[in-house]
Amino acid sequence: MSRTTRKTGAKERVDLLIANAEELLTLRGGPEKPRSGKEMRELAIVRDGAVAVRDGRILGIGTTKDILRQFKGGYIISAQGKTVLPGFIDPHTHLVFAGSREDEFEMRVAGTSYMELTSSGGGALRTAKETRSARLEKLVELGLERLDAMLSHGTTTVEAKSGYGLTTSDELKILEATRRLNQLHSVNVVSTLMGARAVPPEYHNNPKEFVNLVLTEMIPRVADRGLAEFCDVFCERGAFSLEQTKQILVKGKAAGLKPKIHADEFSQLGGAEIAADVGAVSAEHLVYSSIEGIKALARKGVIAVLLPAAAFSLMLGRYANARLMLDSGLPIALGTGFDADCWVESQQLVIAMACRFMHMTPAEAITAATINAAYAVNRASEVGTLEVGKRADILVLNVPNHSFIGYRFGGNLTDKVIKNGRLVVDREKQGEPVFMNKTE
Ligand SMILES: [Zn+2]
Numbered sequence: 447m448s449r450t451t452r453k454t455g456a457k458e459r460v461d462l463l464i465a466n467a468e469e470l471l472t473l474r475g476g477p478e479k480p481r482s483g484k485e486m487r488e489l490a491i492v493r494d495g496a497v498a499v500r501d502g503r504i505l506g507i508g509t510t511k512d513i514l515r516q517f518k519g520g521y522i523i524s525a526q527g528k529t530v531l532p533g534f535i536d537p538h539t540h541l542v543f544a545g546s547r548e549d550e551f552e553m554r555v556a557g558t559s560y561m562e563l564t565s566s567g568g569g570a571l572r573t574a575k576e577t578r579s580a581r582l583e584k585l586v587e588l589g590l591e592r593l594d595a596m597l598s599h600g601t602t603t604v605e606a607k608s609g610y611g612l613t614t615s616d617e618l619k620i621l622e623a624t625r626r627l628n629q630l631h632s633v634n635v636v637s638t639l640m641g642a643r644a645v646p647p648e649y650h651n652n653p654k655e656f657v658n659l660v661l662t663e664m665i666p667r668v669a670d671r672g673l674a675e676f677c678d679v680f681c682e683r684g685a686f687s688l689e690q691t692k693q694i695l696v697k698g699k700a701a702g703l704k705p706k707i708h709a710d711e712f713s714q715l716g717g718a719e720i721a722a723d724v725g726a727v728s729a730e731h732l733v734y735s736s737i738e739g740i741k742a743l744a745r746k747g748v749i750a751v752l753l754p755a756a757a758f759s760l761m762l763g764r765y766a767n768a769r770l771m772l773d774s775g776l777p778i779a780l781g782t783g784f785d786a787d788c789w790v791e792s793q794q795l796v797i798a799m800a801c802r803f804m805h806m807t808p809a810e811a812i813t814a815a816t817i818n819a820a821y822a823v824n825r826a827s828e829v830g831t832l833e834v835g836k837r838a839d840i841l842v843l844n845v846p847n848h849s850f851i852g853y854r855f856g857g858n859l860t861d862k863v864i865k866n867g868r869l870v871v872d873r874e875k876q877g878e879p880v881f882m883n884k885t886e
Contacts, residue, residue, distance in 0.1 A: 461867055462499040462838070463519030464530055465510045468846045470495025471531035472507060473817050473831040480749050480777035480821040486810040489848060495530060499838040502867035507832055521869070525842050528861055529850070531812065532832050533602030533839035534793040535819035538730050538751050538781030540643075541592055541606035541627070541635070542585050542620045545576030547786050560760055560787070561684055561712065570610065570644045573786045577610035577620065585623040586630070592784070593631045595791040598871050600860050602839040603634040605781070605823045607678055609643025612656075614663045617641050621673040632865045636823045638676035639668045639703060642686050642694050657690045661697050669701035675824065676727065677703035681717040688720050695724045704824065706751075710734040712762075722746040728779065728822045732766045733757055740767070744776040749822045752814070754799035755790045756783035768804035779818040780811060798855035808852040838867040 470492040476485055496513035498506035506513050550568050554560065563569045577585070589606075596604055606624045611617040621637055628635035641664040642657070649656035668674050677698030681691040695705040704727050709717025711731035718739025721729035729735075729743055730751040743750060752766045771778055780800055782790050790796070797811040806814065820830025828837050842862040845854060863871035 457518040458505070458516060460498045460500040460505055460517045460519050462521045462523070462864070462869075463496060463513065463517060464499075464523045464525050464840065464842065464864070465496040465514065467492075467495040467525035467530040467842075468527050469493060469529045469848055470497070470507070470832070471529065471812065471848055472833065473532060473813065474507070474833045476817065476831070479747070480779075480818050481813055482744075482775045482777040483772060486772065486778070486813040486818070487807060489809050489812060491848070497530065497832060497838070497840060499864070499867045502838055504832060504834055504836050504838050507834060523842065523862060523869070527846055529843045529845050529848055531841050531843070531848070532816045532830055533841050533863065533865065534600045534815050535603040535823060535825065535830060536596065536601045536781050536784070536793055537605045537728070537779050537819040537822035538753055538783050539604055539606055540609060540785035541604065542589050542608070542623050543573050543577050543610040543786055544580035544585065544588065545573055545786070547572065554761065564644070564684065567647070569787070571647060574610045574612050574644065574646060578613070578616045582619050582623055585620065586626050589623060589627040590631055592791060593627060593633045593635070597633050597863060597865070598860060598873070599792040599794055599858055600841040600843070600863055601633065601791070601793055602841075602863065602865050603636065603820070603823065603825055603829055605636045605638060605676075607638040607640040607643075608674070609640035609678075609680075612641065612644065612646040614659065614667060617664055618667065618671070618673065621668060625673060632868070632870050634825070636676070636825065637674045638678050638706060639664065639674040639698070640678040640680070641665070642679040642690070644680065644685060657686070657693065660694055665694070665698050665701050665703065669703060674703055676706050678706040678708060680708045681720060682708065682711060682715060683713055688716055691717065691720055692724055695726065699724065706730060710739065711756075718743050721748050727824070730781070731756065733762060733764055735766070737770065740771055740774050740776055744771075744774045749777050749779050749818060751779045751781050751822050752800065752804065753781050753783035753788075754803050755796050756788045758799055758803070759788040759790070765803040768800070768806050772810065777818050777821070778806070778810070778814045779822040780814040781819065792858070794851065794859055795855060797852045801852040808849050811852055812848060838864055840864040
């Protein structure tokens with residue numbers, strides 16, 4: 447890297463310098479594809495690291511000594527005692543929905559299964575009903591609040607799936623809300639059409655006709671209006687069959703929507719095999735996937751998007767077999783799975799769960815929540831690592847090294863979030879807490 451070796455001449459002026467990071471996790475120098483196996487443990491750490499930023503891009507990265515010799519900044523952030531890394535990318539959310547289902551949560555705690563709730567009109571179908579009756583402006587307002595929470599936990603890019611509309615006009619409304627959220631909020635929002643999230647009640651006796659609606663109306667209209675980049679299907683018993691899933695993903699692909707799939711979340715239906723078959727970008731959940739399915743995904747270079755918080759929230763008592771996936775050379779990305787059943791905005795917590803429930807190391811989980819997640823949403827050339835030329839989406843965490851990410855959990859480790867080179871979250875400036883019970 448020429449910029450870190452130049453020793454003479456005037457210092458170049460930059461907008462922002464982040465200096466003295468205890469650990470700077472660059473994740474640079476990896477392969478030009480999603481990382482797998484041992485590559486997922488390589489964080490390319492610079493100790494006493496610094497980053498120079500101008501016009502929203504990374505201009506220099508290296509040791510503090512080298513960077514301060516070459517650049518002078520405008521704004522300087524001291525990251526002494528802290529860990530600096532790429533902003534998190536959350537590759538699986540259902541960001542836009544109305545209402546909440548805390549009453550169902552109480553029923554699930556008492557033993558009712560998710561599929562039982564769905565078959566009695568609860569679950570996703572109830573959220574769909576509430577989302578259908580919500581105005582576009584309301585959905586945008588709710589989305590903005592959720593993006594604020596995600597950003598404060600260090601997420602700078604998020605994927606958002608539709609699927610709580612289940613009519614063409616309501617799916618378009620959700621995707622339009624998603625488009626506005628991307629414009630209004632500093633978090634980048636990547637849009638996915640998931641018209642086949644559930645069979646709505648009006649098609650209960652004729653699910654084939656609903657699949658037909660997705661094929662002939664939703665996909666063409668969404669593609670025409672450029673409202674989504676990806677197409678996703680809930681492939682599961684009681685939702686969409688392997689054959690229907692394939693039909694929808696193939697049609698979406700022909701219309702320019704890259705395929706994703708919700709596979710093997712509640713049973714071993716063979717969704718992983720279908721994902722490999724259609725050449726999906728990612729297969730998501732994979733809690734019950736077969737060994738053959740995992741190997742097929744690895745052969746085809748499909749990314750496994752794992753959602754331990756979803757399995758935790760639904761109390762499945764089981765998690766995806768991440769170690770087998772890593773041994774099979776399957777790249778893993780991690781997402782929150784944020785939706786009305788899994789209301790979690792924090793990739794920090796997801797990493798803590800991935801370490802404990804799926805035995806991923808903190809380094810593997812960090813790779814999964816940054817560069818591999820960037821690949822899962824087709825943004826790896828822009829974000830996911832800290833390298834010269836990439837967008838300056840940078841997270842400063844209030845911990846001295848990367849092993850703390852996952853180790854310390856339940857709170858928010860964020861100190862600062864920089865988005866496109868701008869400081870957008872500064873938790874250091876929130877003031878001192880007030881302890882009401884303190885006596886003089
Ligand atoms: Zn999902």
